[in-house]
Amino acid sequence: MATLVLLRHGESDWNAKGLFTGWVDVSLSAKGEDEARRGGKLLTDAGLYPDVVHTSLLNRAIQTAQFALGEADLLWLPVKRSWRLNERHYGALQGKNKAQTREQFGEEQFMLWRRSYDTPPPPIADDDEFSQVGDRRYALLPPELMPRTECLKDVVDRMLPYWYDEIVPDLSAGRTVLVAAHGNSLRALVKHLDDISDDDIAGLNIPTGIPLRYDLDEHFRPLRRGGEYLDPEAAKAAAEAVANQGR
Numbered sequence: 001m002a003t004l005v006l007l008r009h010g011e012s013d014w015n016a017k018g019l020f021t022g023w024v025d026v027s028l029s030a031k032g033e034d035e036a037r038r039g040g041k042l043l044t045d046a047g048l049y050p051d052v053v054h055t056s057l058l059n060r061a062i063q064t065a066q067f068a069l070g071e072a073d074l075l076w077l078p079v080k081r082s083w084r085l086n087e088r089h090y091g092a093l094q095g096k097n098k099a100q101t102r103e104q105f106g107e108e109q110f111m112l113w114r115r116s117y118d119t120p121p122p123p124i125a126d127d128d129e130f131s132q133v134g135d136r137r138y139a140l141l142p143p144e145l146m147p148r149t150e151c152l153k154d155v156v157d158r159m160l161p162y163w164y165d166e167i168v169p170d171l172s173a174g175r176t177v178l179v180a181a182h183g184n185s186l187r188a189l190v191k192h193l194d195d196i197s198d199d200d201i202a203g204l205n206i207p208t209g210i211p212l213r214y215d216l217d218e219h220f221r222p223l224r225r226g227g228e229y230l231d232p233e234a235a236k237a238a239a240e241a242v243a244n245q246g247r
């Protein structure tokens with residue numbers, strides 16, 4: 001059996017302001033820092049000690065791992081980072097207010113962009129203030145892989161190679177793996193793990209800062225579908241709050 005722990009970053013400054021964030025590199029809010037520390041405490045309270053951590057290239061996930069691992073006295077852990085764990089690129093919606101977008105385009109279009117499996121928002125222009133073109137952290141990314149927008153299906157497609165090539169080898173070596181990432185990159189991973197249909201994934205929301213534990217069988221499939229949040233009640237309330245953003 002292998003153990004995987006998924007951790008969505010704590011609340012970011014833009015989560016607090018209700019803005020679409022995607023690849024824009026915002027920091028944790030003070031509340032988000034507290035959530036991340038609490039996530040670390042939940043790990044130690046559960047006796048869960050990761051051996052390795054994987055993060056996206058975005059500060060809010062990196063900071064969350066740091067705060068959580070600091071709390072657990074595990075700052076020394078080996079770490080791997082990849083753009084493949086980044087948040088979904090939100091295209092031209094990056095930097096836009098969710099409630100205003102919903103008012104402007106209507107509930108149906110808002111939800112299609114936000115939660116449908118295969119409808120990406122319009123692409124972002126390279127000269128948009130919230131474009132990542134030219135960002136040094138993606139300098140080694142082949143230009144044809146640099147997204148200008150993504151739907152969840154695109155995230156599944158770019159995340160899965162990292163799952164198979166980098167995370168599964170750690171799990172099969174017997175390591176407990178912590179993945180600190182984002183609402184939509186973790187939805188992509190949970191969709192794969194729990195084999196959730198393209199339609200049903202629209203209803204899945206991941207709360208900030210609450211570790212989600214998966215014990216996996218020899219085929220790296222969950223022993224228990226849906227895994228187990230280390231604070232299930234708080235996770236349920238927080239997932240509902242995520243679902244209701246923009247309302």
Ligand SMILES: O=C(O)[C@@H](CO)OP(=O)(O)O
Pocket residue numbers: 015019020021022023087088090114183184242245
């Ligand atoms: O703005 C974003 O990048 C994401 C996560 O915060 O938002 P949503 O939950 O609306 O997909």
